[in-house]
Amino acid sequence: MKRVIFCLIIFGCSPYIISTTKIYDDKRIKKLPCIAVFPFNNKTRYPEAGFLVSQGVAEFIKKFQKGVMTPEEVKKFLQEKGVIIPSEIDRGTAIAIGRLMGTSGILHGEVTEFLVNERGWSKEPKISFRVVLFDINGKKLFEGESSVNVDFYNGVPVFSFSELVEKASERAISKMISLLNLKKAPCVWRKIKLVKKPVKEMPQKKEEKKSPEELLIERLKAGEKVILEGLKFKKDSFAPEEGIEIILVLGKFLNDNPKISITLLGHSSEDEKNPTLSLLRALSVVKMLSKEFQIEQGRIKVKGMGSSELLDPKVPEKNRRVEVFINK
Secondary structure, three states, X not given: OOEEEEOOOOOOOOOOEEEEEEEOOHHHHHOOOOEEEOOOEEOOOOOOHHHHHHHHHHHHHHOOOOOEEOHHHHHHHHHOOOOOOOOOOOHHHHHHHHHHHOOOEEEEEEEEEEOOOOOOOOOOOEEEEEEEEEEOOOOEEEEEXXXXXXXXXXXXXXXXXXXXXXXXXXXXXXXXXHHOOOOOOOOOOOOOOOOOOOOXXXXXXXXXXXXXXXXXXXXXXXXXXXXXXXXXXXXXXOOOOEOOHHHHHHHHHHHHOOOOOEEEEEOOOOOOOOOOHHHHHHHHHHHHHHHHHOOOOOOEEEEEOOOOOOOOOOOHHHHOOEEEEEOO
């Protein structure tokens, strides 16, 4: 059921707060057990404005609901998994990472700036922010927007935790908060089930050749960057559909050599749209290693290369891969 609510304009002395909200699916909002607030996109002249406003909005929600992760908590959570995210990410990336985190809802938005207008506000710039709540499948559940004067301290704009942002947050998202019934504590890293495929016994040949597993270890020790052979990814997917045996070999190698740390490089093909898909592929390997072998945090670094290093432009499947090398 759709409902549209238009909030009042507060007149009188500055500040003015103008807010509107739209509820698209109140029943679905009530069923969300856990949501994560991601850094908002910053369209202002002030560095970190998007992150700071989103943090302020999240802190306001936490006054009423426990099952919510602030942008700061999201960044810390991912850093513990070896993933460094920028202060701003797009909505598609937020949803993709949210799926890995195990959250059921994503709150994302953007912050914009405008100056004095015909209403006669002061010459201080005003800040508008728009928030959108999506479920994990990308369905829009709620949308809110609020505009407010910027609070200044020694000439520096203050965005988060200020009274103005809190009041603006209250008007922009109070209707959504009243529907939320978050029961789960901050989100849990989603598990990936490992399924081993039976290995067919091959007749032994007179001249024994080195197995892919032996070649992997040999090349790593030689300081080479090695493709995790056999690891296959479908188009626009970050979870491997087959070939996890090579990950188990890598995990055993790391357990046998506790002083060695590695870097995983994820790659994507040119026909895939998600710019962070390559990073998520490397991250899925980290999750498997962490679950199966309890590899210590900090021993594995990850990086998404996108489609910048294609092996074969004519064969997209070859470019969807994960590479590994030993850190020096």
